[in-house]
Amino acid sequence: xxxxxxxxxxxxxxxxxxxxxxxxxxxxxxxxxxxxxxxxxxxxxxxxxxxxxxxxxxxxxxxxxxxxxxxxxxxxxxxxxxxxxxxxxxxxxxxxxxxxxxxxxxxxxxxxxxxxxxxxxxxxxxxxxxxxxxxxxxxxxxxxxxxxxxxxxxxxxxxxxxxxxxxxxxxxxxxxxxxxxxxxxxxxxxxxxxxxxxxxxxxxxxxxxxxxxxxxxxxxxxxxxxxxxxxxxxxxxxxxxxxxxxxxxxxxxxxxxxxxxxxxxxxxxxxxxxxxxxxxxxxxxxxxxxxxxxxxxxxxxxxxxxxxxxxxxxxxxxxxxxxxxxxxxxxxxxxxxxxxxxxxxxxxxxxxxxxxxxxxxxxxxxxxxxxxxxxxxxxxxxxxxxxxxxxxxxxxxxxxxxxxxxxxxxxxxxxxxxxxxxxxxxxxxxxx
Amino acid sequence: xxxxxxxxxxxxxxxxxxxxxxxxxxxxxxxxxxxxxxxxxxxxxxxxxxxxxxxxxxxxxxxxxxxxxxxxxxxxxxxxxxxxxxxxxxxxxxxxxxxxxxxxxxxxxxxxxxxxxxxxxxxxxxxxxxxxxxxxxxxxxxxxxxxxxxxxxxxxxxxxxxxxx
Numbered sequence: 001x002x003x004x005x006x007x008x009x010x011x012x013x014x015x016x017x018x019x020x021x022x023x024x025x026x027x028x029x030x031x032x033x034x035x036x037x038x039x040x041x042x043x044x045x046x047x048x049x050x051x052x053x054x055x056x057x058x059x060x061x062x063x064x065x066x067x068x069x070x071x072x073x074x075x076x077x078x079x080x081x082x083x084x085x086x087x088x089x090x091x092x093x094x095x096x097x098x099x100x101x102x103x104x105x106x107x108x109x110x111x112x113x114x115x116x117x118x119x120x121x122x123x124x125x126x127x128x129x130x131x132x133x134x135x136x137x138x139x140x141x142x143x144x145x146x147x148x149x150x151x152x153x154x155x156x157x158x159x160x161x162x163x164x165x166x167x168x169x170x171x172x173x174x175x176x177x178x179x180x181x182x183x184x185x186x187x188x189x190x191x192x193x194x195x196x197x198x199x200x201x202x203x204x205x206x207x208x209x210x211x212x213x214x215x216x217x218x219x220x221x222x223x224x225x226x227x228x229x230x231x232x233x234x235x236x237x238x239x240x241x242x243x244x245x246x247x248x249x250x251x252x253x254x255x256x257x258x259x260x261x262x263x264x265x266x267x268x269x270x271x272x273x274x275x276x277x278x279x280x281x282x283x284x285x286x287x288x289x290x291x292x293x294x295x296x297x298x299x300x301x302x303x304x305x306x307x308x309x310x311x312x313x314x315x316x317x318x319x320x321x322x323x324x325x326x327x328x329x330x331x332x333x334x335x336x337x338x339x340x341x342x343x344x345x346x347x348x349x350x351x352x353x354x355x356x357x358x359x360x361x362x363x364x365x366x367x368x369x370x371x372x373x374x375x376x377x378x379x380x381x382x383x384x385x386x387x388x389x390x391x392x393x394x395x396x397x398x399x400x401x402x403x404x405x406x407x408x409x410x411x412x413x414x415x416x417x418x419x420x421x422x423x424x425x426x427x428x429x430x431x432x
Numbered sequence: 433x434x435x436x437x438x439x440x441x442x443x444x445x446x447x448x449x450x451x452x453x454x455x456x457x458x459x460x461x462x463x464x465x466x467x468x469x470x471x472x473x474x475x476x477x478x479x480x481x482x483x484x485x486x487x488x489x490x491x492x493x494x495x496x497x498x499x500x501x502x503x504x505x506x507x508x509x510x511x512x513x514x515x516x517x518x519x520x521x522x523x524x525x526x527x528x529x530x531x532x533x534x535x536x537x538x539x540x541x542x543x544x545x546x547x548x549x550x551x552x553x554x555x556x557x558x559x560x561x562x563x564x565x566x567x568x569x570x571x572x573x574x575x576x577x578x579x580x581x582x583x584x585x586x587x588x589x590x591x592x593x594x595x596x597x
Contacts, residue, residue: 011527014523015520015523015524016500016501017501017504017505018505018516018517018519018520018523019500019501019502019504019505019513019516019517019520020500020520020521020523020524021495021498021499021500022498022499022500022501023498023499024498024524024568025524027528028523028524028527028528031527031528031530031531032527035530040534040538041531041534041535041538042534042535042537042538042539042541043538044531044534044535045535045538045539045558045561045562046538048561049482049558049561052478052481052482052485053478053479053482056474056478058481059452059456059477059478059481062449062452062481062484063452063453063456066449066453237464238460238464242456242460245453245456245457245460246460248453249453249456249457252453268443268446268450269446271446271447271449271450271453272442272443272445272446272449272492274449275445275446275448275449275484275488275492276445276488276492276493276497278449278484278485279445279484279485279488279489279492279493280493280497280498280499282481282485283485283489284499286485376501376503377501379499382499382500382501383499385502386496386497386498386499386500389593391502391506392501392502392503392506393503393506396503
């Protein structure tokens with residue numbers, strides 16, 4: 001390891017332990033790296049600004065955040081929640097199942113795990129912790145785990161980025177994520193059912209049979225949102241980035257014209273809240289770029305790829321090794337660093353072994369999403385700790401219950417490629 | 433920051449963010465309804481996003497909204513927390529104050545270059561980053577001063593989000 005990378009790691013770890021915001025610690029670590037390796041600190045401006053302006057697809061992040069905030073402010077989320085509650089809320093630990101179900105629907109609108117955690121996740125936090133007195137750490141851990149589904153069920157920001165890196169079709173990747181997304185949801189619901197019994201979580205009030213159609217009926221208009229979005233995406237009317245803006249604008253129109261609960265004052269408040277949330281996330285992404293620059297310049301990922309290639313593995317053994325590596329790295333590195341730095345250097349080896357790029361990509365992204373909830377470095381854990389005002393240690397204590405089922409799904413996806421490839425093949429997006 | 437300045441900064445952030453949505457929406461409508469895309473729209477939304485991000489980070493975002501790693505911090509008492517925050521803030525201010533001249537110099541050096549479509553001067557377009565770094569140093573120094581002052585417990589409460597900033 002060079003002195004530069006050593007200084008970078010030491011600065012980052014030291015500053016974060018002193019409770020310096022993670023984005024600032026990453027920027028500071030990269031400044032120290034540039035100093036130590038004798039490079040111009042102006043590269044910080046170059047890497048941050050040129051990469052941000054070059055990646056148009058990043059615009060999807062603030063737009064999805066806005067869409068989620070509008071849906072919360074206009075009670076669209078509440079309607080979805082009420083419908084899911086009428087269906088599964090009556091069971092023991094029912095609110096946990098409701099959280100997963102609402103996340104699945106929201107995944108069809110949002111493409112980022114952080115957005116789901118900040119949007120319906122906060123509604124779920126209110127319902128679970130504040131209304132039904134579920135333990136705060138358990139509620140936050142469950143929301144974090146459920147939020148990982150968002151970038152797996154289309155649309156998906158990481159899949160858009162992966163398609164840019166690998167040349168795989170966005171449409172095929174999106175369809176490839178559908179079955180894995182539902183498998184993840186199912187595995188989490190099984191975990192919730194087991195925990196609910198062993199720990200005696202409360203059951204919800206069973207909704208009277210007569211109330212179910214009306215609760216579902218109230219959710220019909222909000223459910224047109226994912227329909228319009230996915231329809232527009234797959235028919236090619238708009239690009240994935242534009243889909244994010246369409247989701248936001250459609251939600252604003254629903255609130256302003258249909259439900260009439262989004263006046264100018266509320267809209268301004270929603271815009272400000274979205275600007276604040278998107279800034280926190282964009283700073284994390286921007287600071288990851290300059291770290292990427294350092295990691296790439298020092299050929300850290302290249303050395304790693306050489307080591308993996310030297311093992312001369314079979315395709316399945318390669319997939320297992322790469323995924324084991326990602327699971328370990330995901331505990332310490334951000335998903336964006338893994339996706340933008342480590343995935344590209346492994347792509348040539350994966351291609352040479354004859355692995356399908358859609359299969360490799362979907363599996364890698366499921367893996368990286370698990371990385372978002374594995375401590376000590378897990379972005380979703382941090383976001384939920386900050387937004388939900390829950391101590392990080394309480395979330396970390398509970399998150400293991402959900403990491404296990406998600407890892408089982410990952411293993412299934414690695415061993416049975418058809419779980420990913422069947423749907424895009426059936427739709428004619430991939431050659432059989 | 434005075435309350436008035438905070439309100440103005442918040443309004444600017446909200447309006448900039450709104451401008452991103454309007455530009456995006458206008459371009460989609462122009463492209464699909466009138467088959468005439470607005471050629472400068474893509475560049476404008478990206479520039480608006482840059483300015484929204486760095487101006488909001490510089491003037492609006494508060495310490496309690498930031499993503500932090502607080503496992504060690506949470507296990508410390510009030511005095512320990514005060515020293516951790518002090519050390520972190522001093523180090524951060526030192527690093528960025530040291531980096532600021534190079535950042536400003538690099539940014540001003542870009543005056544010859546222009547953006548592709550709107551042909552805006554690149555030093556002006558990218559100046560929000562230098563502004564963000566300068567404000568970051570300034571705000572860290574304010575935190576240091578408050579942590580060294582008499583009401584350091586109040587300052588910690590604000591940083592942790594237990595009291596309004």
